[in-house]
Amino acid sequence: MAEEFLTDDEQWEAVKRWIVENGLWVIAGVVLGIVALVGYRYVDSSRNERALRASAQFAELASALDRNDRDKARNIAEGLIKQFPSSPYADQAELALARLFVDAGQPPSAVAPLTQVMSQSKDTELRHVARLRLARVLIDEGKPDDAIKTLAEDTPGAFASLYHEVRGDAFLAKKDVNSALTEYKAALSSAEGAGAQAGLLQLKIADLGVPPTPPTAMVPVTAPNKAKP
Numbered sequence: 153m154a155e156e157f158l159t160d161d162e163q164w165e166a167v168k169r170w171i172v173e174n175g176l177w178v179i180a181g182v183v184l185g186i187v188a189l190v191g192y193r194y195v196d197s198s199r200n201e202r203a204l205r206a207s208a209q210f211a212e213l214a215s216a217l218d219r220n221d222r223d224k225a226r227n228i229a230e231g232l233i234k235q236f237p238s239s240p241y242a243d244q245a246e247l248a249l250a251r252l253f254v255d256a257g258q259p260p261s262a263v264a265p266l267t268q269v270m271s272q273s274k275d276t277e278l279r280h281v282a283r284l285r286l287a288r289v290l291i292d293e294g295k296p297d298d299a300i301k302t303l304a305e306d307t308p309g310a311f312a313s314l315y316h317e318v319r320g321d322a323f324l325a326k327k328d329v330n331s332a333l334t335e336y337k338a339a340l341s342s343a344e345g346a347g348a349q350a351g352l353l354q355l356k357i358a359d360l361g362v363p364p365t366p367p368t369a370m371v372p373v374t375a376p377n378k379a380k381p
Contacts, residue, residue: 246282283306336357
């Protein structure tokens with residue numbers, strides 16, 4: 153019988169039967185929807201709270217570094233890395249920690265945090281920064297071959313000039329003057345303009361006993377003599 157021909161009592165009985173047959177599933181669906189919504193809001197709120205806490209700790213780290221309070225800066229950096237390992241602030245804390253180790257005369261301890269950023273950071277530029285700093289630490293530790301190997305395992309892109317320069321430093325530490333000169337010249341050709349890096353590279357090249365390249369001499373052009381009639 154079509155629904156429009158049912159009496160009010162018959163329609164109510166049909167509704168009650170539908171509720172009995174399907175009500176449990178409807179209620180379950182509503183409950184699951186509410187739980188999912190509440191859960192999403194809780195996770196989102198928790199994520200925002202963690203981000204704010206990480207940001208606050210990083211601000212404290214920066215302040216401690218500005219005051220040259222190395223002990224406090226180290227404690228904050230280690231805490232930030234431990235509590236918020238997936239935060240972008242953790243990469244900055246690792247780099248700060250490495251710098252603190254180097255400044256404290258403990259360069260071997262800087263290898264681990266630099267390696268962490270170099271291999272795990274999601275930020276391409278930070279990976280390059282960490283790789284270059286690690287190479288410099290290895291050079292200072294008397295391991296130029298390891299430094300050269302470290303810089304050979306990546307595509308430098310915009311960091312090409314710095315890669316060439318640090319490789320030059322590594323070759324110079326090996327007493328391989330020719331290879332160092334080649335790298336310094338490549339770095340100079342990749343450097344932008346005549347900035348601080350270009351000036352430093354010119355000094356490094358000069359220290360190798362290579363005179364600076366003189367500017368190209370202007371050859372005067374004389375007009376051809378006209379033949380006399």
